[in-house]
Amino acid sequence: MFDCTSVPPHPVHHRDCGCAPPGRRALLGLAAAALGATALPRGAGAASGTYDAMLLNCIDPRFTTHGLFFMASQGMRDKYSQFVVAGGPIGAVHPRFAAWHAAFWENLAVSVQLHSITRVVALTHRDCGAAKIALGDAAVATRQAETLSHGEALRAFRAEAARRQPALAVTAGIMDLDGSVQPVA
Structure with a gap:
């Protein structure tokens, strides 16, 4: 071919x-x-089933495939739902994007209810335009500054997730341009 x-x-x-x-x-x-x-029966498919997690990541198309590969490497191929918003976890918690917060948190609650998820995988990424808008130029000016500011945002996300959905575990990380992920505790 x-x-x-x-x-x-x-x-x-x-x-x-x-x-x-x-x-x-x-x-x-x-x-x-x-x-x-x-001809398929209504209600079959998406509304049924149990999934392991929800992936929250950024809209940046450079990371679409990397996100799929990362989730597969974690044993979650076809076992997760996904929510994509500019900045990913940053967009879900930073005050600059407050108008988006309700959409994410309500979607997460529905995923817990419908799919019995037990974990959220929250990924930010390097060279993120939304992070620069929310956190400022200095927060992403160097790799070290970017790591610190993304780590802060991911810890804020983890705290908010614990407040809203205390039974969920949160796996957080910063994805590099090559698709590798640096875990954030």
């Missing part, structure tokens, strides 16, 4: 490159799948 990502952009697509519009057979297959999905 030809992979169009391995060559420079090209003006002509072929059926196997993956970037051309779907053909008639693909569209018919999608239509059949959609019709089949309507």
Whole structure:
């Protein structure tokens, strides 16, 4: 199979490159799948089931795949729900983003109720624009300052989670640009 990502952009697509519009057979297959999905019983799937955790992380697309890999490395592939907001845990507790707080904490309460989660995985990341907005330039000017300020924010998140959902454990960390995570106690 030809992979169009391995060559420079090209003006002509072929059926196997993956970037051309779907053909008639693909569209018919999608239509059949959609019709089949309507035959499933209502209420099956997402509302049922027990999950291990909720992942709270940032909207930065540089970390989307890293977050998936991290959760899989923790044995939680397909065993967690996710809440994504600018700054992740910083966005859930910092006064600069107060308007977002209720949405996160209510969502967490629903995840506890529906999915019996027992843990929140709270990840901030290096080079975060929302952290810079909330914490200020000096708080993220150096790696050491960034580590300290993110650690403070993650401890504030942990304290707020303990106040609102005392039965939940909180795993906190700072994700680096390469996807590695520095745990924060």
